Amino acid sequence: MYSVFIVDDEPIVLEGIRTTIDWENSNFSFAGEASDGEIALSMIQEIKPDILITDIKMPFMDGLALSAAIKKIQPWIKIIILSGHDEFDYAKKAISIGIEDYLLKPFTSKEIILSLQKAAERIDRERNQLSDINRMKEELKSSEKIVQRDFLSAVVHGEIDVASVMQKSAEYKIDLFSRYYKVLISKIESSTQNQQNQQMACSLVNSYSSSWEQTNCFFEHNNRLICICKGSNQNELEDNTYHIAETIEHIVTQNDDCNVITTIGKTVEHLSSLPESYEDAKQIIEMSNPDIHTRIISSDDIKTEGSNLLFLKENDPMVERLKYASKNDISIIIEESMKLINNNPGQFQFVASYLLGDLIFAVSKLIENLGGNIQNVKPEILTRSYIDSAIQNSETFSETLKSILTFSLEYRDSKITGKYQDVILKAKKYIDEHYADQNTTLTTVADVVCLSPNHFSTIFSQECKTTFIEYLTDIRIENAKRLLKETDMKGYDIAYECGFSDPHYFSYIFKKNTGLSPREYKGNL
Numbered sequence: 001m002y003s004v005f006i007v008d009d010e011p012i013v014l015e016g017i018r019t020t021i022d023w024e025n026s027n028f029s030f031a032g033e034a035s036d037g038e039i040a041l042s043m044i045q046e047i048k049p050d051i052l053i054t055d056i057k058m059p060f061m062d063g064l065a066l067s068a069a070i071k072k073i074q075p076w077i078k079i080i081i082l083s084g085h086d087e088f089d090y091a092k093k094a095i096s097i098g099i100e101d102y103l104l105k106p107f108t109s110k111e112i113i114l115s116l117q118k119a120a121e122r123i124d125r126e127r128n129q130l131s132d133i134n135r136m137k138e139e140l141k142s143s144e145k146i147v148q149r150d151f152l153s154a155v156v157h158g159e160i161d162v163a164s165v166m167q168k169s170a171e172y173k174i175d176l177f178s179r180y181y182k183v184l185i186s187k188i189e190s191s192t193q194n195q196q197n198q199q200m201a202c203s204l205v206n207s208y209s210s211s212w213e214q215t216n217c218f219f220e221h222n223n224r225l226i227c228i229c230k231g232s233n234q235n236e237l238e239d240n241t242y243h244i245a246e247t248i249e250h251i252v253t254q255n256d257d258c259n260v261i262t263t264i265g266k267t268v269e270h271l272s273s274l275p276e277s278y279e280d281a282k283q284i285i286e287m288s289n290p291d292i293h294t295r296i297i298s299s300d301d302i303k304t305e306g307s308n309l310l311f312l313k314e315n316d317p318m319v320e321r322l323k324y325a326s327k328n329d330i331s332i333i334i335e336e337s338m339k340l341i342n343n344n345p346g347q348f349q350f351v352a353s354y355l356l357g358d359l360i361f362a363v364s365k366l367i368e369n370l371g372g373n374i375q376n377v378k379p380e381i382l383t384r385s386y387i388d389s390a391i392q393n394s395e396t397f398s399e400t401l402k403s404i405l406t407f408s409l410e411y412r413d414s415k416i417t418g419k420y421q422d423v424i425l426k427a428k429k430y431i432d433e434h435y436a437d438q439n440t441t442l443t444t445v446a447d448v449v450c451l452s453p454n455h456f457s458t459i460f461s462q463e464c465k466t467t468f469i470e471y472l473t474d475i476r477i478e479n480a481k482r483l484l485k486e487t488d489m490k491g492y493d494i495a496y497e498c499g500f501s502d503p504h505y506f507s508y509i510f511k512k513n514t515g516l517s518p519r520e521y522k523g524n525l
Contacts, residue, residue, distance in 0.1 A: 002120050003031040005049040007040040007066065008082065009058045013105075015504045017053065020109040028116055030508075032469070035501045037061030041069055042441035046457055046469045048074060048250050051119045053112070056083040056094070067097045073243060075211060076126075076251075078119035082107070127204075127254075148172050149218040156183055156226060158275035165271055174216060176271060178230030180237045183265040183277040185285050186225040186248045190257050198223055201258040204251050212247070214240050228274065234267055235452060242454035245296045261285060264298040296458050318362035322408055330405045334398055341394070352391040359401065360387075363408040370412060378407060423449045424463050427456070428471075435475045436499045442468050476500065477513045484522045491518045 008014050014033050023030050031049040034040035038060040044052065052070060056063040067079045081094045084105040094102055100122060101115040151168055154160040155176070160168070169176045188205065190198040202223055209217040214230040227244055231237025245262045252260040263284040265277030280299045321329075341351045360381050364374040380386055381404060390400035430448050434440045445468070446456035460468050476498040483494045495506035511517050516524065 001029050002027060002051055002116070002123060003029050003047070003049040004051045004053060004116065005031045005040070005044055005047060006033040006053045007035075007037060007058070007063070008033075008053075008055040009035050010055070011035075011502050011504070013055065013082070014502060016109075017112060018504070018508065021112065026113075027120060033502070033505055037063065037066035039439070039441055040066060042443040042453060043469060044070060044077070045073065045453055046442050046467055049077060050123060051078045051080065051100075051116060053080045053082065056081050064093055064097065067094070067099055071098055072213075074247070074250075075208070076123075078122055080115050080119060148174060152216055152218045152226070152228065153220060155271070156228065156274050156278040158272075162270075162272050176216060176228070176230075178214070178232065179269070180231050180234055181268050181271070181274055181277060182229045182231075182237055182241050183274060183281050184227040184229055184241055184245060184262060185265075185278075185281040186227070186245070186252075186260050186262040187285050188223045188225070188252055188258060188260045191259060192257055194257055197255055197257045201252045201255055201260075204254070205248055208247070208251060212244055215244060226278070237267060239452035239454055242296070242452065242458055246454055246458060249296065262296045264296070264300075266299050295462065318358060322362055322366045322405075322412070327406075327409060330402060330409070333405060334401050337401060338394065338398065341397075348394070349391050352394075352397050353387055356387055356390055356397070356400065359404055363404060366408060367411060372411070377411065420459050420463055423451065423456075423459065427460065431472055431475055435472060435479065436497055438499055438501050440472065440499060472499075473509060473513070477510060480506070480510060480518070481514070481521065484518060485525055494518065 006014055006017050008017075014035070018030060018033065021028070021030075028051070031047050032043055034043055036058050037054070040054070041061065052067075054063040054066055058066075061069075063081055063083075067081070070077050070079065078100040079098075080101045080103065081099050082103050082105060100119045103111060103115060151160075151172055151174070155165055165176065186205070188198060188201050190201075199222070202219065202225070205225055206217075206219060209215070209225070209227070212227075216228040216230075218226055220226050225248070229237060229241045229244060231240055241264055245264065248262060249260055252258050263281040265280035265282075268274060268277045284297055284299060321333075337352075337355050340355065341348055344351050363378075363381070367374050367377060374382065389396070391397055427445050427449050430445055431440065442457055443453050446453040449456060451459070457468055460471070464471060466474075480494050480498045483489055483497060487494075489497070491507065492503035495503040498506070500506035500509070507517055510521070514521060
């Protein structure tokens with residue numbers, strides 16, 4: 001299935017493409033539409049379609065400018081240009097951008113289908129070429145690639161002085177110099193431990209990575225990608241880093257069996273400090289044991305004021321474990337505790353008391369490291385009676401462990417993600433107040449909360465468990481349902497009132513979300 005996004009300032013063209021193609025019985029899905037390039041750009045950043053169909057002449061941002069921007073940030077997207085201007089200059093410029101096809105208006109639905117099929121064939125060819133496992137192996141075997149990889153590895157590990165870095169980077173034709181740096185690490189894995197799927201995903205990422213601007217990449221292990229990200233200022237660097245992280249996520253998750261954890265180290269200003277950013281990202285990825293879900297984690301996201309969670313030195317291994325444990329680890333810790341108890345028959349209360357005391361100490365230290373005080377947030381677990389009650393039998397002991405572990409992880413997560421609570425609340429408040437404005441986009445809301453679109457998109461998705469576009473659409477649909485219930489407004493008026501630029505698109509999205517057309521919904525009230 002290939003997702004298709006359409007951009008045209010003529011409603012009749014949008015409706016024609018949307019309604020004449022039998023999406024349900026084709027290999028294509030309708031991902032969305034926009035009436036100008038500027039709005040489309042932020043939507044495409046969020047939706048990440050496979051194919052873009054765009055008019056060439058539009059207000060605010062024309063199709064050529066949109067295509068150039070898309071090819072820069074999401075180069076895998078295949079672009080079909082629509083034009084009523086049979087001019088060689090337009091075609092020549094479109095070809096130079098790298099578009100897939102160029103259709104002149106008026107066109108038929110058959111021509112659109114043929115063009116989509118052509119783009120799909122190109123996608124398939126690229127995927128087959130890029131997923132060739134031998135491609136990555138051959139690259140890694142080449143002496144030039146090995147030398148460059150070893151050099152970059154030495155740089156991030158601090159094994160080479162700056163003078164040698166300058167000399168060798170010129171010799172190897174590697175541009176490493178910038179004002180600011182961040183190191184990004186992506187760990188790519190198969191959920192089913194299928195090595196072929198994992199290698200295919202790594203091969204795809206490896207093939208695309210050479211085209212990323214302001215970035216030097218290499219695979220440190222078979223499934224661990226290291227990226228040195230550069231920027232002339234900190235905002236540019238952050239935007240570039242998150243863009244790369246999201247691109248890696250998109251490429252890897254094309255295979256449903258694969259997931260990727262990407263960690264981003266702190267910003268540094270000197271090449272000699274790159275190992276600090278590398279160690280920062282490495283500690284997060286190695287010490288965490290997350291759920292089997294794709295995630296992007298920045299060291300800035302988990303460091304709270306007054307603490308330095310990443311670099312705390314504790315002798316108790318349980319403290320370290322709780323810093324990065326996931327909810328899945330709760331049952332594992334309980335099983336390990338019960339196994340230890342079962343290996344010491346006749347000493348249940350003694351061993352259980354020891355294990356529970358060790359856990360309570362670890363939780364206390366974790367809360368202290370996060371700026372809290374166990375005596376204020378959960379004082380009851382410090383009492384002798386609490387422990388005595390918990391070790392009466394194995395069932396009660398297991399339930400107590402589960403309760404304490406769940407509490408500690410929830411407390412930790414509330415502090416770690418709390419940095420963005422104000423950002424999310426501010427964004428949601430703005431959306432609630434401006435959902436009716438057609439110019440409310442990912443970019444405009446990101447500006448309101450003072451984050452780059454890529455960073456804001458990642459934070460919003462991870463914090464809210466839904467994408468920005470899905471959330472905005474839900475708000476608009478809920479308000480449309482309210483107006484259908486409470487007023488006698490016409491469907492097209494409700495569409496405009498709720499931020500939709502085209503009543504036909506509103507009807508399509510309404511039915512997609514509710515299963516009913518606006519007219520049917522109104523009739524069932």
